Amino acid sequence: xxxxxxxxxxxxxxxxxxxxxxxxxxxxxxxxxxxxxxxxxxxxxxxxxxxxxxxxxxxxxxxxxxxxxxxxxxxxxxxxxxxxxxxxxxxxxxxxxxxxxxxxxxxxxxxxxxxxxxxxxxxxxxxxxxxxxxxxxxxxxxxxxxxxxxxxxxxxxxxxxxxxxxxxxxxxxxxxxxxxxxxxxxxxxxxxxxxxxxxxxxxxxxxxxxxxxxxxxxxxxxxxxxxxxxxxxxxxxxxxxxxxxxxxxxxxxxxxxxxxxxxxxxxxxxxxxxxxxxxxxxxxxx
Amino acid sequence: xxxxxxxxxxxxxxxxxxxxxxxxxxxxxxxxxxxxxxxxxxxxxxxxxxxxxxxxxxxxxxxxxxxxxxxxxxxxxxxxxxxxxxxxxxxxxxxxxxxxxxxxxxxxxxxxxxxxxxxxxxxxxxxxxxxxxxxxxxxxxxxxxxxxxxxxxxxxxxxxxxxxxxxxxxxxxxxxxxxxxxxxxxxxxxxxxxxxxxxxxxxxxxxxxxxxxxxxxxxxxxxxxxxxxxxxxxxxxxxxxxxxxxxxxxxxxxxxxxxxxxxxxxxxxxxxxxxxxxxxxxxxxxxxxxxxxxxxxxxxxxxxxxxxxxxxxxxxxxxxxxxxxxxxx
Numbered sequence: 022x023x024x025x026x027x028x029x030x031x032x033x034x035x036x037x038x039x040x041x042x043x044x045x046x047x048x049x050x051x052x053x054x055x056x057x058x059x060x061x062x063x064x065x066x067x068x069x070x071x072x073x074x075x076x077x078x079x080x081x082x083x084x085x086x087x088x089x090x091x092x093x094x095x096x097x098x099x100x101x102x103x104x105x106x107x108x109x110x111x112x113x114x115x116x117x118x119x120x121x122x123x124x125x126x127x128x129x130x131x132x133x134x135x136x137x138x139x140x141x142x143x144x145x146x147x148x149x150x151x152x153x154x155x156x157x158x159x160x161x162x163x164x165x166x167x168x169x170x171x172x173x174x175x176x177x178x179x180x181x182x183x184x185x186x187x188x189x190x191x192x193x194x195x196x197x198x199x200x201x202x203x204x205x206x207x208x209x210x211x212x213x214x215x216x217x218x219x220x221x222x223x224x225x226x227x228x229x230x231x232x233x234x235x236x237x238x239x240x241x242x243x244x245x246x247x248x249x250x251x252x253x254x255x256x257x258x259x260x261x262x263x264x265x266x267x268x269x270x271x272x273x274x275x276x277x278x279x280x281x282x283x284x285x286x287x288x289x290x291x292x293x294x295x296x297x298x299x300x301x302x303x304x305x306x307x
Numbered sequence: 308x309x310x311x312x313x314x315x316x317x318x319x320x321x322x323x324x325x326x327x328x329x330x331x332x333x334x335x336x337x338x339x340x341x342x343x344x345x346x347x348x349x350x351x352x353x354x355x356x357x358x359x360x361x362x363x364x365x366x367x368x369x370x371x372x373x374x375x376x377x378x379x380x381x382x383x384x385x386x387x388x389x390x391x392x393x394x395x396x397x398x399x400x401x402x403x404x405x406x407x408x409x410x411x412x413x414x415x416x417x418x419x420x421x422x423x424x425x426x427x428x429x430x431x432x433x434x435x436x437x438x439x440x441x442x443x444x445x446x447x448x449x450x451x452x453x454x455x456x457x458x459x460x461x462x463x464x465x466x467x468x469x470x471x472x473x474x475x476x477x478x479x480x481x482x483x484x485x486x487x488x489x490x491x492x493x494x495x496x497x498x499x500x501x502x503x504x505x506x507x508x509x510x511x512x513x514x515x516x517x518x519x520x521x522x523x524x525x526x527x528x529x530x531x532x533x534x535x536x537x538x539x540x541x542x543x544x545x546x547x548x549x550x551x552x553x554x555x556x557x558x559x560x561x562x563x564x565x566x567x568x569x570x571x572x573x574x575x576x577x578x579x580x581x582x583x584x585x586x587x588x589x590x591x592x593x594x595x596x597x598x599x600x601x602x603x604x605x606x607x608x609x610x611x612x613x614x615x616x617x618x619x620x621x622x623x624x625x626x627x628x629x630x631x632x633x634x635x636x
Contacts, residue, residue: 124601284437
């Protein structure tokens with residue numbers, strides 16, 4: 022039982038990171054109906070940036086986290102520019118651009134930092150004991166920051182003018198444009214948020230796993246699974262689905278098979294697409 | 308119709324054909340390395356041309372082409388290695404294996420449309436990759452299935468050093484594929500595909516059984532994917548999950564987009580672009596060539612929405628119009 026709770030908690034913690042990535046992907050999808058297969062690579066870039074900053078520049082985790090998030094946001098502005106000509110052109114152009122971005126990002130890392138795996142030393146190594154459950158501070162930090170970010174995003178979309186404008190764009194781009202919302206700018210905000218979130222997740226998860234150039238591809242898949250599970254374009258749904266997937270993966274890996282856990286997620290994913298193409302959480306806008 | 312198709316009067320077709328047919332002979336002078344790339348270009352062209360049938364003509368963004376190519380490769384490799392079946396016999400078996408899997412996947416996923424269909428096929432990609440890498444007893448796991456013995460033709464063993472013969476065999480398969488796909492596209496079936504691409508509801512309401520036509524497109528394109536898989540497996544001497552990863556598949560897809568969707572020759576040109584450009588760029592910078600390739604890929608997609616073929620067409624129209632404008636003045 023103690024182990025079960027530990028697996029469950031680990032699942033919730035990784036799930037909270039999946040949530041951050043999935044929410045970002047869902048955001049870019051809902052605003053511009055754009056499928057970005059390079060999304061997980063920003064997570065990889067974030068992890069590497071965190072490693073470079075902590076091990077070579079300043080030995081201050083909080084400062085490095087801040088820099089990674091800011092860098093992710095700046096990258097978002099650039100990436101939106103790359104995708105802008107393909108809005109409304111259909112999936113295929115966007116897939117090809119995604120491939121180009123995947124190549125650029127993976128290869129720039131391999132060319133400059135090499136293909137070897139890296140380790141980021143966690144500074145939050147205190148282990149806390151609750152009964153017979155042991156949790157490191159790193160996991161507390163991940164969970165706390167994720168939940169705080171999600172809450173902040175929720176409030177942003179609910180109450181600010183820009184947030185409402187983004188929701189309107191997601192709901193109906195044409196109508197939003199007619200009432201004077203700059204839809205392309207909303208897309209830019211979506212990319213800024215999405216990529217900053219993915220980069221932040223990279224920095225958060227880096228101390229738990231090894232950092233290597235191909236780590237992002239798996240996360241792209243998980244983010245898509247979470248988006249579909251939650252209903253494509255539903256941000257709240259993606260957030261809940263991220264947690265669900267994290268828990269399912271952790272428990273499946275612990276009790277059934279670690280090799281098949283990733284495939285199991287996609288078996289669920291296909292089943293849901295077939296029976297509920299709009300996802301588990303309906304079709305609300307955000 | 309047939310007579311017209313093979314007529315020597317169509318100069319462009321004849322020049323194209325001769326050009327492609329003597330390319331391996333010319334490339335032979337450049338050395339074995341370039342020959343290998345040319346062979347891979349022809350091989351991946353088969354994949355691109357067949358993918359183009361469902362992607363460019365039927366308009367369904369199918370992401371499972373790569374893993375079905377893998378299914379063919381594994382089927383052929385296993386038959387040759389474990390049961391000692393003659394390689395040439397395994398080609399149709401591999402092709403039919405891929406088609407059978409495609410029918411199952413298609414039957415499940417083709418009820419969905421657009422983005423949802425793409426994502427559902429993506430789910431199958433992940434599952435099948437997991438099957439290939441986890442059923443270690445059968446497929447050799449992550450390391451892969453090897454060594455797959457080379458095929459032989461009339462006593463000549465097609466080992467890695469028989470590059471010219473191997474290239475011509477792949478070329479023959481490519482031309483066969485292009486011919487069959489071209490015939491399909493210009494038939495009643497092909498017109499149904501195009502109507503489905505342009506407007507699926509309209510197709511349905513005018514009596515086209517869209518579901519089964521989409522299944523047909525899926526099945527035919529997967530048939531060629533499986534066939535290519537068999538050839539790939541024997542030529543490489545091995546097949547592993549890394550050979551059929553999503554990035555490899557995306558290169559085939561990019562070849563279709565870059566070359567020109569819904570054209571016969573476009574995917575071949577696109578594949579040549581995707582295969583040769585990185586190698587040419589490698590000559591300039593060993594470290595950054597792939598990076599530059601990624602940038603060029605993005606630039607082409609942004610500036611030539613209809614691919615290289617579309618760009619050429621646009622240029623020709625522009626020159627034609629300036630020429631007529633000059634005549635008029």
